Amino acid sequence: MIRLYDTARGEVRDLSLRTPGQVSMYVCGPTVDNLPHLGHGRFTLVWDVARRWFTFQGLSVHYVMNITDVDDKIITRARRESRSETDVAAEFEAQWWDAMDRLGVVRPDDSPHATDYVPEMVELIASFVERDVAYVTSDGVYFDVATVPDYGLLAGQPLGSLRAGARVEENDEKRSPLDFALWKNVKPDEPSWPAPFGEGRPGWHTECVVMSLGLLGEGFDLHCGGLDLKFPHHENERAQAEAAHRAFARHWAHNGWVMVGDDKMSKSLGNFTSLTDLLEKTDPRAYRLLVLRSHYRSPIDISPSSIADAERALERLDALARRFDLPELGGDHFELASSQPWAEESLELYERVVAYMNDDLNTPLAVAGLFDALSAANASADEGHLASARRLAQAINSLFGAMGLALLASSHPIDEAAGQLVRERDAARAAGNWADADRLRQELVVRGWIVEDGVSGTVIRRP
RNA sequence: GGCGGCGUGGCCGAGCGGUUAGGCAGGGGCCUGCAAAGCCCCGUACUCCGGUUCGAAUCCGGACGCCGCCUCCA
Known part of the structure; x- marks a missing residue:
């Protein structure tokens, strides 16, 4: 049984699936307004590892990650650079996938674009207006959070205790400062779509509701994203699903963020490092190993020295691959635990790793176990027990592969x-x-x- | 103001009441013609003050420090 922390309940609990054997997961993806940064790298790695692990354990996974391609920042950039929003979005989406490929992140089964779902969003918003859970103002349509009784669930705070609107722009037309924009009325030179409540474009929080329910159906299993999306983004998604009387995510899972020194890396602090940049300068596996070596809910500090540390550790892993001529796994390879010959030498390791991973994806303990096994395999080979050592090494390779980390034996051909x-x-x-x-x-x-x-x-x- | 998290050996980073986390760096040794790679051994840490307990990094109370969310952010 796989156990996972559920943000909505604030505890680790059994992953309870809508359909046994099948996992439907939705991960909040990027807004393609700039190069991906380290934070994007972490969340994609974390959920890629989860997805791979589920698959390895024999579950069939439907993995959806959206692309937000209509947004204020995209518009701002397009204006500044005198080009179209679609051009900006296309450029940075290409950069996004390029970075994902280099990180060895498996492509989602579906990667819906917000702009492809506008009619569905309009329909949903119209139904809200009709039922008066949303209302029209001079600049758009707002969702009335007071209509959702348990609003604040993910924030862990009841509505009344949220310091509503302390730093939000004043808007006298809003019934509550917490009310959020479902629809923004068109402004000159901005992309827009027709709607019964006026020409405009969707707010950010509606796309994920429409696309997750549209592609995964009601009561899908797992909704993931960075911790900073917990509130208000995910809360607002949830509120809309509630208002639409549609069963939403069974579990909520959030990864911790990337720190820079003692501060959170964030767009608002402007202290983010480009993932693209990192991947050009270092072995992309180093970032994955760093992510695996810390727990997904903990903050991680990515620095040149921590990357260098990981690269050194990778050398030791690759040495194992060379010594036993192990095949390269990771990438798009999907092995199943059930297809492995868990020999006598490797069964204990396998069971250890499974226990760690199934307990809220405890990758640091799993990795520690694998490094222990690495020493054991080398020691065993040093003692001359080559066949046995090889079986253990193969198990290590399989298990790292299950987490998407490739051990590389081969190098350049010898001239x-x-x-x-x-x-x-x-x-x-x-x-x-x-x-x-x-x-x-x-x-x-x-x-x-x-x-x-x-x-x-x-x-x-x-x- | 409300809510949440954190403070571990040189660095990174697990840990959820008692048994070696692990990695990197460093020291010693084995192996090797010399190296490299590998293996073995070594640090005995847990912000502070009380308390509970036979026993606490781990539970409780308090103090100090740090971070985050409540606002666009992965």
């Missing part, structure tokens, strides 16, 4: 010249000619190879 140097060096070593052997090693090093002497001779690889 003719390097191969010749290797042969010469082996001959020199066989002859006990250490001076030549050292000289030939140096030549290989100069050519960018890492030289290691194995039992069967010189082995070279790229760093």
Whole structure:
């Protein structure tokens, strides 16, 4: 049984599925107004790991992540750069998928665009207006939060205790400062759609309700996102579903954020680091390993030194892959736990990892267990128990693969010249000619190879 | 003002009453012609003050410090 923290209840509980064996999950995706930042990287990695784990455990997963392609910031950027909103959105969506591919994040089964669902949103908003849970003002349509009795559930606070509108723009037409915009009336030069309550564009909170229910159906299993979406975004989604009398997410799950020093990384603080930038400079697996090494609900600090730390750890993992010539997993490979030959050597490890992962995705403990096993596999091989060590190494590879982390054995192909140097060096070593052997090693090093002497001779690889 | 989280060894980071977390860095050793890789050993930490308990990093109370949400944000 998989257990997961449910934000709505404030406790870890059994993941109770609408349909046994099938997980429907909706993850709040990016607004494509800029390059993805580290925070985007974390949430996609966290939920990618969850999705992979569910799949590995034999569940069939329907994974939906939206793309918000109509938004104030997109419009602002388009104005500033004198181009169309669709152009801006297309550019940054392409950047988004590029970053996701490099991170090794599996593509969602569906990635709906807000602009493709406007008629459905209009219909929903119209029904709210009709039933007076929403009202029209001079600048748009607002949802009346007072009509939802348990508004504030996700915030963990009743409506009355929310410090309503302390820093929100004054708007005398709103019945409550907490009321949120469902629809924004058209302004000159802005994208807009027709609606019975006036030409305009949808507010942010409606798209996710319409798209999640549209693609996953009522009472879908899991609604995920960054902790900062808990309130008000997710609360507002929930409020709309309540108002529409449609069963919404059975579980709510939120990941912690990325910190920069002691502060949260955020757009408003302007202290965000581009994910695209990070991925160009470092092994993308390093970020995944950092995410795995901390709990998904804890904040993580991403810095050059923590990345470097992870890259060093990856070297040790790759050394295992080289030693046992392990196949590369991760990427779009989806293995199933049930298809693995959990041999005597690996069964305990497997059961340990399963116990950790199924307990609210405790990846740090799982990773710790895998590193323990890594030492054990190497030690076992050092003692000459090669077949047994290999089975354990294969299990380690499978389990890291289940979390989307690839162990890489292969490096660059060895060119003719390097191969010749290797042969010469082996001959020199066989002859006990250490001076030549050292000289030939140096030549290989100069050519960018890492030289290691194995039992069967010189082995070279790229760093 | 309301609500929530956090303070762990050089750094990162688990932990949910008692058994080694783990990683990185550092020291020692084994192996090796020398290296590299690998393995073994080593740090004995938990903001502070009380309390509960045979026993607390872990529970309770208090203090101090830090962060976040209540507003666009993953």
